[in-house]
Every structure is written in C-alpha cells, then in structure tokens.
Amino acid sequence: xxxxxxxxxxxxxxxxxxxxxxxxxxxxxxxxxxxxxxxxxxxxxxxxxxxxxxxxxxxxxxxxxxxxxxxxxxxxxxxxxxxxxxxxxxxxxxxxxxxxxxxxxxxxxxxxxxxxxxxxxxxxxxxxxxxxxxxxxxxxxxxxxxxxxxxxxxxxxxxxxxxxxxxxxxxxxxxxxxxxxxxxxxxxxxxxxxxxxxxxxxxxxxxxxxxxxxxxxxxxxxxxxxxxxxxxxxxxxxxxxxxxxxxxxxxxxxxxxxxxxxxxxxxxxxxxxxxxxxxxxxxxxxxxx
Amino acid sequence: xxxxxxxxxxxxxxxxxxxxxxxxxxxxxxxxxxxxxxxxxxxxxxxxxxxxxxxxxxxxxxxxxxxxxxxxxxxxxxxxxxxxxxxxxxxxxxxxxxxxxxxxxxxxxxxxxxxxxxxxxxxxxxxxxxxxxxxxxxxxxxxxxxxxxxxxxxxxxxxxxxxxxxxxxxxxxxxxxxxxxxxxxxxxxxxxxxxxxxxxxxxxxxxxxxxxxxxxxxxxxxxxxxxxxxxxxxxxxxxxxxxxxxxxxxxxxxxxxxxxxxxxxxxxxxxxxxxxxxxxxxxxxxxxx
Numbered sequence: 034x035x036x037x038x039x040x041x042x043x044x045x046x047x048x049x050x051x052x053x054x055x056x057x058x059x060x061x062x063x064x065x066x067x068x069x070x071x072x073x074x075x076x077x078x079x080x081x082x083x084x085x086x087x088x089x090x091x092x093x094x095x096x097x098x099x100x101x102x103x104x105x106x107x108x109x110x111x112x113x114x115x116x117x118x119x120x121x122x123x124x125x126x127x128x129x130x131x132x133x134x135x136x137x138x139x140x141x142x143x144x145x146x147x148x149x150x151x152x153x154x155x156x157x158x159x160x161x162x163x164x165x166x167x168x169x170x171x172x173x174x175x176x177x178x179x180x181x182x183x184x185x186x187x188x189x190x191x192x193x194x195x196x197x198x199x200x201x202x203x204x205x206x207x208x209x210x211x212x213x214x215x216x217x218x219x220x221x222x223x224x225x226x227x228x229x230x231x232x233x234x235x236x237x238x239x240x241x242x243x244x245x246x247x248x249x250x251x252x253x254x255x256x257x258x259x260x261x262x263x264x265x266x267x268x269x270x271x272x273x274x275x276x277x278x279x280x281x282x283x284x285x286x287x288x289x290x291x292x293x294x295x296x297x298x299x300x301x302x303x304x305x306x307x308x309x310x311x312x313x314x315x316x317x318x319x320x321x322x
Numbered sequence: 323x324x325x326x327x328x329x330x331x332x333x334x335x336x337x338x339x340x341x342x343x344x345x346x347x348x349x350x351x352x353x354x355x356x357x358x359x360x361x362x363x364x365x366x367x368x369x370x371x372x373x374x375x376x377x378x379x380x381x382x383x384x385x386x387x388x389x390x391x392x393x394x395x396x397x398x399x400x401x402x403x404x405x406x407x408x409x410x411x412x413x414x415x416x417x418x419x420x421x422x423x424x425x426x427x428x429x430x431x432x433x434x435x436x437x438x439x440x441x442x443x444x445x446x447x448x449x450x451x452x453x454x455x456x457x458x459x460x461x462x463x464x465x466x467x468x469x470x471x472x473x474x475x476x477x478x479x480x481x482x483x484x485x486x487x488x489x490x491x492x493x494x495x496x497x498x499x500x501x502x503x504x505x506x507x508x509x510x511x512x513x514x515x516x517x518x519x520x521x522x523x524x525x526x527x528x529x530x531x532x533x534x535x536x537x538x539x540x541x542x543x544x545x546x547x548x549x550x551x552x553x554x555x556x557x558x559x560x561x562x563x564x565x566x567x568x569x570x571x572x573x574x575x576x577x578x579x580x581x582x583x584x585x586x587x588x589x590x591x592x593x594x595x596x597x598x599x600x601x602x603x604x605x606x607x608x609x610x611x
Contacts, residue, residue, distance in 0.1 A: 186576065188477065188500040194577055201579035209576055209584045211477040212502040213532030217566075217590050243502030249538040277506075287475065287483055287498055290490035295498045301506050 038072050039087050046101075047094040050190050050280070054098035054230040055138055055263060056166050061091045061101060062108060062135040069127035077123035081115040084127055096276040097239055097300045099231035099268045100138070108134045141263035144314035146170035149226060149261040152317055155179050157223040160256075162215070163241030164192035165228020167261050172200055182207040183218050187241055189284040189297060212243045216250040224257045224309075232260070232267045233275065236305035239268075242298055248307040257309040264313045277301070327361050328376050335390075336383040339479050339569070343387035343519040344427055344552060345455050350380045350394055351424040358416035366412035370404040373416055385565040386528055386589045388520035388557045389427070397423045430552035433603035435459035438515060438550040441606055444468050446512040449545075451504070452530030453481035454517020456550050461489055471496040472507050476530055478573040478586060501532045505539040513546040513598075521549070521556045522564065525594035528557075531587055537596040546598040553602045566590070 042064050049057055068087055074080045088105040095101050111130040115123040149171045153159060155178030161168050162185045172180060182200050184207055186193040193209065200207045210218050219225065225247060231239040238244065238260045251258040268275070282295035311318045331353050338346055357376055363369045377394040384390050400419040404412040438460045442448060444467030450457050451474045461469060471489050473496055475482040482498065489496045499507055508514065514536060520528040527533065527549045540547040557564070571584040600607040 186477075186574070188475075188502050191576075197579055197582045198577070201581045204581055207579075207582045209574075209582050211531070211574060211586070212500070213477050213530070213535070214585065214587055214590075216534040216538070217531060217587050218585070241502070242500070242506060245505040246502070246535040246539060249505070249542055250535060253538055285475070285498075285500060287480075288487070290486055290496075292490045292493055293486045293496045293498050296503065296507070297500070298503055298506050301503070 035072060035074070035083050038068065039083070039090055042068065042087065043090045043094050046091050051192065051195070053164060053166050053228060054095075054100045055142055055265065057095065057098060058100035058104040058265070059135040059138055061088075061105060062131040065105070065108060066128035066131035069124050069131065074120070077118045077120050078116040080120065080123050080127065081112055084112055085109055095278065097230050097278045099272065100263075100265045102272050103265045103267070103269075104134050104138055138263065138265055141265060141314040142167050143170065145261055145263050145312055146174060148314070148316045149259070149312045150174035152259075152312065153180075153224065153226070157181070158183065158221060160219055160222035160225045160247070161196070161227055162193075162212075162244050162247050163187040163227070164196045165261070167228045167263070168226055169196060169199060171226060171261060172205060173203065176203040176205055180205055183222050184209050185212045185215055185243065185247075186210070187243060188212055189286070212246075215243065215247045219247065219250045219256050220254045222256055224259060225251045226259050226261055229260050229262045229266050230300060231275075232262065232311065233302070234268060234270065236308065236311070238303045238308060239275065239277070239300050240303065242301045245301040245303045248303040252307050258307060259310050259312055260303075260308055261312040264315070275302075324361060324363070324372050327357065328372070328379055331357065331376065332379045332383050335380050340481065340484070342453060342455050342517055343384075343389045343555065344431055346384065346387060347389035347393040347554070348424040348427055350377075350390055351397060351420040354394070354397060355417035355420035358413050358420065363409070366407045366409050367405040369409065369412050369416065370401055373401055374398055384567065386519050386567045388561065389552075389554045391561050392554045392556070392558075393423050393427055427552065427554055430554060430603040431456050432459065434550055434552050434601055435463060437603070437605045438548070438601045439463035441548075441601065442469075442513065442515070446470070447472065447510060449508060449511035449514045449536070450485070450516055451482075451501075451533050451536050452476040452516070453485045454550070456517045456552070457515055458485060458488060460515060460550060461494060462492065465492040465494055469494055472511050473498050474501045474504055474532065474536070475499070476532060477501055478575070501535075504532065504536045508536065508539045508545050509543045511545055513548060514540045515548050515550055518549050518551045518555050519589060520564075521551065521600065522591070523557060523559065525597065525600070527592045527597060528564065528566070528589050529592065531590045534590040534592045534596075537592040541596050547596060548599050548601055549592075549597055550601040553604070564591075
C-alpha cells in the first residue's frame, strides 16, 4: 500500500518532461508534504522511514538533476527529529519542513535571477537554450527594459516553445530558431544565459542537450556565456558518478528502421573553460575568461 | 508562353527541399535538355536566348548552391555555338551538352567519393550531418567494410531520415540523433564527413545549418572533420556576395505567437580553420591541421 503510494509519485517525477530541475525538486517537496499529511502509517518512526524511502526513490529517478538530491537531502536531514514525536505533530513538522525547503529554493532562484538581471541591464539581446525557470524569471525582471530574446526550440519536445509563449505574453521581441541554427544566431546576442540541471564540482554545467554546442559557438564568436542557477544545483561527491539521462526514443518521432538505433540523451556537459561566469543567489562567480 | 514554361521549372527548383546542391544542379541540366527539345521557339537564336534565361533564373533561385552556377555556366558556355545552326540540330546539341555536363558532375562526385572511401578505410565510424549525395556514395563504397554511421536528423525537414533509410537498406549499423545531440556523439566517431552546397574562395564550407556546430564540437574533441565534394562546388568571384537562403517558417511547425519571429536559415558557414581537409575528384586537399 505504502509502496504503491511511493511508486505512483516516483513515476510522476521520472516521467516529467515539462519542468526544470529546481521546479521538479520543489514538486517533489510538495509531494513529500502531501505524503506526510495523508498516507496511513503506524507511528512517527514509520513516517520517518517511509519519507526517507520516498525521498531516496525520487532522487534516484532523476540522477542528472542535482537539486533533487540537494533539496530532498536538506529535507530528510530535518526529519531526524520525527521519531518520538506524536504522529500528528510529526506529520505537521515533516510537511512544514518540506514547504520551508521549497521556499528556500524559490528565494535562491529569485535572488539568482535578480543578480543576473542586474548584470545584464537594459536593452540587451539575450540568447538561451531550453527552458529554465531561473532564466524565465530573468526575462520577467528585464521585460520593461527593452530586452530581446533569441530562443532555440530544444528538441525533442521543444520546450523552447513554452518559453517563447511566455516571452510573447510579456511582449518581449523574440527570435525562435531550430537547434541547428544556434551557431548562425549567437553573434546577434549580447550574451548567452542558460540555466542548469546541475553544476559539477569542477564548475562544468549539465543542461539540456545542445547547450554545449551553444557554448562552443559563443566562445568561437566572442559572445559571453553565463550559467544562472541557485547553489542547490551543485553536485557533491555524495551523489556518485554523473549519469546523463536518456529518454524514450518515441519522443524523437523518427521512422523505425532495421540497423538504425535512435538515441535521445537529454543532457550534455558544458566544460568550465567555456563558461564566462556562474550567477547564483550570492551573485556573479567569475569563470575562465 | 515561354515565360510560363521557364517560370514553372524555376519554381520546382526554388521549392526543392530533398536534393543536395549537385543533384539539384543535375536536375536543372536535365530540365534544360528537356526544355531545349520541346519548347516552341522560332529559331536557334531564340533557343539560345531562352536557354540562357532559363539557366540564369535557375541559378538565381538557389543562390547558396554553387554547383547550379558552375554547372549551368559550363552548359551555357557551350550554347554559344547554337545561333546559326538548324533549329533541330541546335535542340539536339543543347540537350547533348546538358547531359554531358551532368555526366561530368556525376563522374566528379563518384571520384570524390572514391577518394574519401579510400582515405577512410574499413571498420570506421563516420559521423555526418544532413544529406549529401557524395557522402551517401561514400557509405555505399564502404558498406561491406564494416563501416558504422552516426547521423543527425537535420531539422527542419529531417533529411537525415532519408539517409538512415538508405544506410538501413545497406545494413550499415547507424545511430540517429537530434541535432542538439551532435556534441554528445562526435567523440564516438573516428571522423566527421560532410558534403557542401558550396566551398568559398577561402576554403570555408557552406552546408546545412548545424554543420558549423558539428565542426566546432569535432575540433573541441579532437575528431578530424572532412568536407567531401566535387570542385564544381567552389564559388567564384563572379557569383557575387554569399547569400544564405532562408526558407518558409511553416517548415518548423512552431506555434504562431505575437512578438515572436521564427527564422529558418538553411545554411551555415564552417570556417576553413575548422576543416581538417577537403576531398574532391582529384583527392585530398589538406587543411588547417
């Protein structure tokens, strides 16, 4: 029963294609709060154990996404107090802790976006790839300052369209291109700004496939390349080796052909040397140039 | 009447999305031969004039594609003999000249592919982008030697699928990826081999958008990057400034949104410094490294 309840939630997280890593981590936390309040358990010790199992399973479901590891870890650390409490009080405490960690994450995202928008200033053309909630927030902060956007569709599921939909609503003049045109348009940008699903210990950025190509083109054409994300995105040694998630090939829509293997690796790694700077909730952290 | 006949053929060329530059140039020549044999004209002088108009209009319809300029020029140079001939003999001579130029082009393509397959040798993994008839011929020559392929879909119209269809028929083990994954897979290739729609006077290659990104990733990861195409692909000063064709945005399939401009530039330019070597009908021409 409890296993089914865990499994159902973990599947939702594993199959999610519409949220970035931080948003998904917050969804996990809200699911955790809901789980803590509702699911039948004997006592606060069992509650502690099943919440730990839920958090571990959610983290394992999206190994490329450091915020799940970091935020769910931060939450489960606070759950150490549960055993020994009255069950109802333990439920409330677990849910409150989940909400607080989610709120910390939202604040950090907002601060990172605020630093990025200050750094960029008014009237600039910003190019991005894929859909990052932090980058979207940067555009919101800059929308009345004459910002312009260049956005790639980001195959296979084209979440770039969701970003242009939002930019369109804000009245931001936007150019939408295929991923193959990234190298043709980067010169028209004053800077590139991308989010990240994780930052490696050496400063490399894990983000949607194609980000590395954009970083290469930006470097080749002298356009600064910034990564904007909260420090919750940092991978730590405890997370084990980096695994780049691969999704179902039906997302690509290619014909099935004998001898042909379709691949759908979702993330690539942009090395530190291609990154001009990282922007997190504490401000700008300078990079390789 | 004649204008309509010219216009109909030129529109076919302008709207073509399935053929590479050399194949399309040969289609132009075969259309020219057919035109010379069938269309009503008064005499051989008028035939000479309208064939010149047809060739000029076809060339102008695809300004990114050097072979149209070069092969149609080669044909129209041979048409100088027409005025003064009997009309029927002039028709036959014009058609024969078109066929001969097309055959020269086919021979050059075959020779370039033969040189490339010799350079590559057996048992290698070759990565390519877009659909080049020359590269396809290289795979045909290598198909019994244990060659493997990595092919990108090449948005917007995904002509990569047509290439994998052919490779599948030949039983060549092939990996098919989105353009966004070019940087993730280049390291698995022994070399990159692409065709070109044109080679600039300085050695840069004009090819389907995304080729420049693949060349950057190949250089960054130490994988040799070769361009294989006949010398008919060379642009000359007479062609005027390079124009990168842009096609209709309906090909992209993005939603229409206010303030959002969809762009569909078909070609990009890979600079000479990223090209390991050019292979044409005379063999390998070494490059920047």
